[in-house]
Each structure stands twice: as structure tokens, then as C-alpha cells.
Amino acid sequence: MSNKLLDYRVPSVAPPRSSARTIIYSFLILCATLAPAFWAGVLRFDAPYRTSFVAAPSCKVPLPNLLAYSPPTGDEAVTQEASLLLDAYLTERSAHDDIDSMTVAIVTPRGTVFERAYGSLRANESEPDKYGPVDSDSVYRVASITKMFTVLETLILRERGVLNWDDPVTKFLPNFTYSGASWSEHLGGQADSTQPQGPITMRQLASHMSGLGRDYPVQNVPNWPAEIPGSYGFRERPREEVLKAISDLPLVVPQYEYPVYSNAGMDILGIANVEANKLSSDTPDDEPQSHKELIQRDILHPLGLNSSFYVVPSPDIAAHIAVPRKDSEWADIVFGDTDDPAGGQFSSLRDLTTLMKTFLSPTAAGGLISRYVVREWLRPLHPWRDGMNEVGAPWEIRKLSNEMRMYAKGGNLPGYHSQFTLIPEQAFGVILLLAGEYTDTVSLTDVAVARFAPAFAALQTEAAAHAYAGMWRGDSAVVIVAVRDGMLYVDLLVVRGVDVLEAAGAGPGRPVALWSTGRKDEFRLGVGRAELNDVPIAGCEPYWISMDVYGYQSRGAPLDLVYFEDDQLMYPAAGVQLKRL
Structure with a gap:
């Protein structure tokens, strides 16, 4: 798939200033450079203004995620233009016969900046006047987006102390076994002599790293390749039948070799969640006895997700289910307790928006897991060698222009197709x-x-420009902060005549990127190592290995700490506070 659509560049934006004030600031910068006496000893002639800019930094540091704290409203000119362009495209695309209906939202921590619905609610009806429109409350099968809910439940239980991420599945399902044989040993009748190598864990199931195959029991094709597998079918499977099939066959690959997409693995995870929750209770019979009951208790009910379910709860809700023209029978299929964790869920645009807002919020406001856990969860666990795709738990991750990551969970069943995608660095999905x-x-x-x-x-x-960029002056100190090429830089930091950036090890005449710590308005100076900073293959390594300036502090503060507070730039290691001019 081409990445041309995603290869975008955004011009630098200057801080909001009037023309007259800009001229004044330029004059002050010139004075700071050429007339140190003007600053009463602040600058020295041997502390040069940094003009040796690196055009294309080998380590691209994201801007602080201010949009998470102050999300767009959708009324901005750029978001309105984006909305018009997207709506025009989706209107045209949804008019094709292969799309019966579609609901789409662009979500921020505040809510939606784009929300549209296209097509017919009941495309299977023979009379057009019975089609009806779809809207944000229309209910769709979300297929494998269900897996995201299953892993979220695992994290919720872990935070309650019910289970650990690396617990073996056998802790909760003692009759779970798998073959340690290779396929050659299995086919050669030697499987019984080979023991499993290490446990299959909850983490492995959540990230498709267990080695389990896609589905069990497997479907037999006796005369391949003369006979081609038939169309996708479905039947409810008892738990024991799945466990027996897993125990009889070798893994596709050993654990942690690489991800193998596994519906069965996610089903086992969901079942293990239920058993772990019961095991931790003094009254296990009073606990949820199935995956759908556990999800209802811990996720759907607390968030008020009233259009999300595994079994249609009422005729009123049934009237909101979007039905495709072809494969309409899938609107009525119930997966059952064994298969629900991998793909049995229904949901609506409104419900999924409510959940996504909690993931995007910098405080996880109204959410079910802490911001700490969200940061842990939105991480790649396996990179593919194409340089673009990675795997998480259970995220399908792609890089945009080799910089930002999209954390997605897609779903496909006959007649139903879906995507839930997060871009944390820009606080939208x-x-x-x-x-x-x-x-x-x-x-x-x-x-x-x-x-x-x-x-x-x-x-x-x-x-970022509005919050941080410009010239900052304090007692015997001056700092110049700029936004350039999508990064935040300190171009000049001089205190009592000392060029701090050079003294810290950045090298002469070199701007230093401000690395956001993830806390609002708090940064570290990306000093790096002067001998490696311009080595392309070094990338980000010189910067992260030298973060915290090797542990040195002054006045109780790290040498590379900068933060903004009460309209002041604070550089506590030198004991200075600066105001923006």
C-alpha cells in the first residue's frame, strides 16, 4: 500500500506576534549577539549565537502533546477544511454498491471533530422505503475489535491484582496443554517424546506471540490443491473441543519467535480472564461466569456503553443494528462463550467514541485504566522488517512517514468491516x-x-509556538526557543556569560532539541554527545544515553531540566527564571 497519502510536511509556525513586536525582537536578538555590554554582562563575545542549524536531524523528537490538554473544537479553519475534503471523499465512495452503510468519526479527548453516517440501516430490505438511515447510534458487528476489549479486561484484572501479565495460562486453565513438537516430529509420529519449551502466558496470547494457530479445531481440506477451501462458516465450539485441538497439534512457531494472528489465542485469553477473576474471589459462584458477563461488569456498564453487547439485549436495540445486503444472516449470529473474546461483539460509533476518548486523554479521565497503563499498552512488541508495520497487544501498528505510530485494531466478518485507530502523538483517532x-x-x-x-x-x-517560542530574559540570563521542522529547539541558553548548551556537551554553535517528558510544560535538553550528534547512523542513541546529563545536578535540579510555569521559563540548575519578551 502506498504511503503517499501519509507523507505530509507542515511548515514551521512562528509564535503569535504583531509585525512591530517581531521587529523589536529581531533587534533584541541582534543586540544579544553583537553588544554584550548592552545586557550588562549577560553575554560574552566568546559565547556565539547558534547559527549552525542541522537541516535534517537524525533524531526527530515529537512536539509536546498540547492538543491532548486543549483539543481542537472542529471550528478551526484547518479542521473544517479537512472535514470538507473527507466528507466529499466518503460521500462519493459510499455511493458505490460495495458499501451498504458506514459511520465515521475523528475523535479527540474532548469528543468528535468529524462525525458522519452514510448509507442504509437495513440494506437487506427489498423495499427502499424500509432501508432507513444510519447514525452514530447504529450498531455494527465490530469483529476483531472485540480483541481490544478482551486485552483491556486483562489489564483491568492485572491492575486489581487478579493476575499478572506473564502468568502462565495453566495457572487459570490447568487442563490447557500444547505440543512442543516440530511439525516434522508430529508428522513423523515422534511428537510424544518432545516436551513443551516454556509456558504460554497471558502476554503472549494478548500479542499473538504464543505460537498458536489462527483457529481450532482446524478445517480439513482432503484433496488440496485440487480442492479449494470453502467459504467462511461458523459454528459454536465447546471450550473442551478447542483445548483438545490445541493439545494435539504443534505450534505454528515457538513462543516469541514472531506474531501469528490467533483467534483461538484470544479466546483462550478471554476464558482465562474469567477463571482468574473467579479464582481470586471468596465467592466464585457470584462472579461473572462468562466473558460477556465479565466485560459487561468491568467495561460496558462503567462507561455506559449501552449499544455494545454480545447477545442482542432488546428489540429496541435490535432495531438499530445495521444489516448488510449480502451476508445479512451475520447480523443474527451469536458466537457463544468460547468464541466471544475473539470477535463476538457488537458496538456503535457513539460507544467506541466514548472509549477512545479515555485512551486519548492525558489523564485517562473517565477511563478504566490509568495513564501509566495506557502508556504501557500503546507500545510495539514486535517490529516487522518492512520498517513500517509492528505488532502490539493486540494492536496492528503502522508508522506514518517513519515518525508517528498509528495503533489500530481492525475487524472483518462477512458483511462487516471496521477500524479503531489511535494516533497518540497528535491526540486523535x-x-x-x-x-x-x-x-x-x-x-x-x-x-x-x-x-x-x-x-x-x-x-x-x-x-507549541504560542506556549514556548520566543526570547526569554531573566537576571543575567537569556534563552531563545523556536519551533522548527516540527520540533522545539533551544537556540540559545546563556547564563551569567556562560554558553550552557556548549558547557553541557552539545558542541559549539548547535541548537538543542527540547525533549518533552510527557508531563505538561516539562522538558529535558537533548544535549547528546558532540562527537556523535551529527553521525547519521547514530540516530537517537547519543541523546537518550546522555539524558539527565549523566546524573549531574546543581541546586537540586538536573542540568538538562527546563520547564515553564506561571508564564516563566525555569532553568533551576542555574537558579534562573525568565520572562518572555
């Missing part, structure tokens, strides 16, 4: 629910990201 024969919701999501990511990047740059 995309939700897309579709009924019809068109399956490529990844490309539709890419179109949405291509329209909105540049808009969010421009707003993020503008916010």
Missing part, C-alpha cells in the same frame, strides 16, 4: 464501521488520516 462487501477499511482510514493529520500537526505546531 479514527473510528470506522462499515456494512457491505468492501473490506479495505485500512485504506479508508488512511484517507481520513491523510486529511486530518496535517491539520492536527499544524495546530500542534501553533500551540
Whole structure:
């Protein structure tokens, strides 16, 4: 798939200033450079102004995520333009016969900046006047987006002390076993002599790293390749049948070799969650006895997700289910307790928006897990060698222009196709629910990201410039902060005549990037190592290995700490506070 849609560049944005004031600041910068006496000894002639800028830094540091704290409203010119472009594209695309209906939202921690619905609620009806429109409350099968809820439940239980991420599955399912044989040993009748190598854990199941195959029991094709597998079918499977099939066959690959997408693994995770919760209780019979009951108690009910379920709860809700023209029977299929954790869930755009807002919030406000756990969860666990795709738990991760990551969970069942995508660095996400024969919701999501990511990047740059950029002056100190090429730089930091950036080890005449710590308005100076900073293959290594300036402090503060508080720039290691001019 081409990445051209996602290869965008956003111009630098200057801090908001009038023309007259800009001239004054330019004059002051010149004075700071050429007339140190003007500053009463602040600058020295041997502390040069930094003009040796690195055009293309080998280590790209993201801007602070200010949009998470002050999200766009959707009324900004750039978001309105993005909305018009996306709506025009989706209106045209949804008019094709392969899409029966579709609901789409662009979500921030505050809510939606774009929310649209296209097509017919009941495309299977023979009379057009019975089609009805879809809206944000229309219910779709979300297929494998269900897996995200299953892993979220595992994290909730872990935070309650019910289980650990690396617990073996056998702790909760003692009859769970798997074969340690290779396929050659299995086919050669030698499997019984080979013991499993290490446990299968909850973490492995959540990230598809257990080595388990896609589905069990496997479907037999006796005369391959003369006979081709038939169409996708479904039947409820007892837990014991699945466990027996897993124990009889070798793993696809050993654990942690690389991810193998496994519906069965996610089903086992969901079942293990239920058993772990019961095991931790003094009254296990009073606890949820199935995955759907556990999810209802811990996720759906607390968040008020009234349009999310595994079994249609009432005729009123049934009337809101989007039904595709083809494969309409899938609107009525109930997966059952064994298969629910991998793909049995229904949900709506409104419900998924409520959940996504909690993931994007910098404080996880209203959410079910802490911000600490969200940071842990939104991390790649396995990189593929294409340089673009990675795997999380259970995220399908892609890089945008080799910089930002999109954390997505997609879902596909006959007649239903969906995407739930987060872009944490810009504090927004995309939700897309579709009924019809068109399956490529990844490309539709890419179109949405291509329209909105540049808009969010421009707003993020503008916010950073407004908050931090400019000349800051204090007693015997001057700092110049600039936003350039999507990064925040300190171009000059001089205290009592000392060039602090050079003294800290950045090298002469070199601007230093401000690395956000993830705490609002707090940064570390990305000093790096002067001998490695311009070595392309070194990338980010010189900077992260030298973070905290090797542990040196002054006046109780790290030498590389900078933060902004009460309209002041604070550099506590030198004991200075500066005001913006």
C-alpha cells in the first residue's frame, strides 16, 4: 500500500506576534549577539549565537502533546477544511454498491471533530422505503475489535491484582496443554517424546506471540490443491473441543519467535480472564461466569456503553443494528462463550467514541485504566522488517512517514468491516464501521488520516509556538526557543556569560532539541554527545544515553531540566527564571 497519502510536511509556525513586536525582537536578538555590554554582562563575545542549524536531524523528537490538554473544537479553519475534503471523499465512495452503510468519526479527548453516517440501516430490505438511515447510534458487528476489549479486561484484572501479565495460562486453565513438537516430529509420529519449551502466558496470547494457530479445531481440506477451501462458516465450539485441538497439534512457531494472528489465542485469553477473576474471589459462584458477563461488569456498564453487547439485549436495540445486503444472516449470529473474546461483539460509533476518548486523554479521565497503563499498552512488541508495520497487544501498528505510530485494531466478518485507530502523538483517532462487501477499511482510514493529520500537526505546531517560542530574559540570563521542522529547539541558553548548551556537551554553535517528558510544560535538553550528534547512523542513541546529563545536578535540579510555569521559563540548575519578551 502506498504511503503517499501519509507523507505530509507542515511548515514551521512562528509564535503569535504583531509585525512591530517581531521587529523589536529581531533587534533584541541582534543586540544579544553583537553588544554584550548592552545586557550588562549577560553575554560574552566568546559565547556565539547558534547559527549552525542541522537541516535534517537524525533524531526527530515529537512536539509536546498540547492538543491532548486543549483539543481542537472542529471550528478551526484547518479542521473544517479537512472535514470538507473527507466528507466529499466518503460521500462519493459510499455511493458505490460495495458499501451498504458506514459511520465515521475523528475523535479527540474532548469528543468528535468529524462525525458522519452514510448509507442504509437495513440494506437487506427489498423495499427502499424500509432501508432507513444510519447514525452514530447504529450498531455494527465490530469483529476483531472485540480483541481490544478482551486485552483491556486483562489489564483491568492485572491492575486489581487478579493476575499478572506473564502468568502462565495453566495457572487459570490447568487442563490447557500444547505440543512442543516440530511439525516434522508430529508428522513423523515422534511428537510424544518432545516436551513443551516454556509456558504460554497471558502476554503472549494478548500479542499473538504464543505460537498458536489462527483457529481450532482446524478445517480439513482432503484433496488440496485440487480442492479449494470453502467459504467462511461458523459454528459454536465447546471450550473442551478447542483445548483438545490445541493439545494435539504443534505450534505454528515457538513462543516469541514472531506474531501469528490467533483467534483461538484470544479466546483462550478471554476464558482465562474469567477463571482468574473467579479464582481470586471468596465467592466464585457470584462472579461473572462468562466473558460477556465479565466485560459487561468491568467495561460496558462503567462507561455506559449501552449499544455494545454480545447477545442482542432488546428489540429496541435490535432495531438499530445495521444489516448488510449480502451476508445479512451475520447480523443474527451469536458466537457463544468460547468464541466471544475473539470477535463476538457488537458496538456503535457513539460507544467506541466514548472509549477512545479515555485512551486519548492525558489523564485517562473517565477511563478504566490509568495513564501509566495506557502508556504501557500503546507500545510495539514486535517490529516487522518492512520498517513500517509492528505488532502490539493486540494492536496492528503502522508508522506514518517513519515518525508517528498509528495503533489500530481492525475487524472483518462477512458483511462487516471496521477500524479503531489511535494516533497518540497528535491526540486523535479514527473510528470506522462499515456494512457491505468492501473490506479495505485500512485504506479508508488512511484517507481520513491523510486529511486530518496535517491539520492536527499544524495546530500542534501553533500551540507549541504560542506556549514556548520566543526570547526569554531573566537576571543575567537569556534563552531563545523556536519551533522548527516540527520540533522545539533551544537556540540559545546563556547564563551569567556562560554558553550552557556548549558547557553541557552539545558542541559549539548547535541548537538543542527540547525533549518533552510527557508531563505538561516539562522538558529535558537533548544535549547528546558532540562527537556523535551529527553521525547519521547514530540516530537517537547519543541523546537518550546522555539524558539527565549523566546524573549531574546543581541546586537540586538536573542540568538538562527546563520547564515553564506561571508564564516563566525555569532553568533551576542555574537558579534562573525568565520572562518572555
